[in-house]
Amino acid sequence: MSGEDPRTVGAGWLALGLFFLTGCTAVAQVTTWSDESCRQKVRAQLQSILTEEGEQGDVANRLAVNTTVVLAAGSLGPRPFRVSSPSGAEYSFFMQRKGEGCLLQLFGRQKGFTRYTNNLTYISTRSLDGCACAE
Numbered sequence: 001m002s003g004e005d006p007r008t009v010g011a012g013w014l015a016l017g018l019f020f021l022t023g024c025t026a027v028a029q030v031t032t033w034s035d036e037s038c039r040q041k042v043r044a045q046l047q048s049i050l051t052e053e054g055e056q057g058d059v060a061n062r063l064a065v066n067t068t069v070v071l072a073a074g075s076l077g078p079r080p081f082r083v084s085s086p087s088g089a090e091y092s093f094f095m096q097r098k099g100e101g102c103l104l105q106l107f108g109r110q111k112g113f114t115r116y117t118n119n120l121t122y123i124s125t126r127s128l129d130g131c132a133c134a135e
Helices: 008-021 036-052 058-072
Strands: 079-084 089-096 101-111 114-117 124-127
Touching: 036 058, 036 089, 036 101, 036 124, 058 079
Parallel strands: none
Antiparallel strands: 079 089, 089 101, 101 114, 101 124
16 A cells, blocks of 8 residues: 555545445334234234245244244344244344334345355345334
């Protein structure tokens, strides 16, 4: 970097830092677990994504029901969560606040030694209409 103007180099690093900061998405948590329609929506959307990913219908349903029960019962705060399937696949999700509502984001999956993560455009997204989220 010899010979470069330090102000130019500093401006480049600042621009790169701002790019990464604006690309970040805050993880949220559902705040309306007491609402039956919200719990049903989360379950249905989880099942929809798992089925789309190739899980059998009955397995996807059981995983979605169990995951929704665990998420609704705990107060772990906003954080990503994983769903492990008997098929050997493991799915990584998080909730995202979107306006007054929530989105369910699938951002990673792993099966055996194959791992795929997409935290820019996500693998799959579902709206959780009727649910509220907080960061």
